[in-house]
Amino acid sequence: MSSIEAGADRAEERARVAALLSRYPEMPASDLDEVHAWFRHGASALDLGLLASDPAVAPQYRAYRADHYDRITTGDYARAAIFIGMAVGALILIAMLMP
Template sequence: MDTEADGASRAERRARAEELLARYPGLAPDELAHLHRWFAREASALDVGLVASNEAVADRYAQYRRDHIDRLRPIDIVWGLAFGAVILGVIVFIGWWGA
């Protein structure tokens, strides 16, 4: 694999994401889906860091992050409650076993 060509295509995809972020939240549904896909599947930690540090899109990136990345989803709440129930069950079991 040609790493220079791969680096160039990564830079082009990152530039496309930055272009979309510059217009956020006024994106068409397919553009928003493209942005979601890029962050979820393509972007490396370096890509995200470069986008976050780009002053031209930093405010829009922060807004996108608040709206789509940092919020709790219902499944996150379910996993948290399940984890808490398991911990509580272990504590009750240890208390019962020791009695």
């Protein structure tokens, strides 16, 4: 497959996802699953930027991102707590080793 054909395929995928997102949040679960899969496995940074800058789907894209990707999860808080605990522990250890 040439790079031109690959680019055309990506453009078609992006257009399909844009068409699906244009109906967000009132879309069937199967369409939502397809959008999730594309975001996880098929979307490049360029694809996301082009969708975000497309005035026809930008509001739906932002709503989808807010609902499914841009939330802070419990796991995020847990990772932050572990990191802070390790940093505090390292600082205590350094303070104990200094004369």
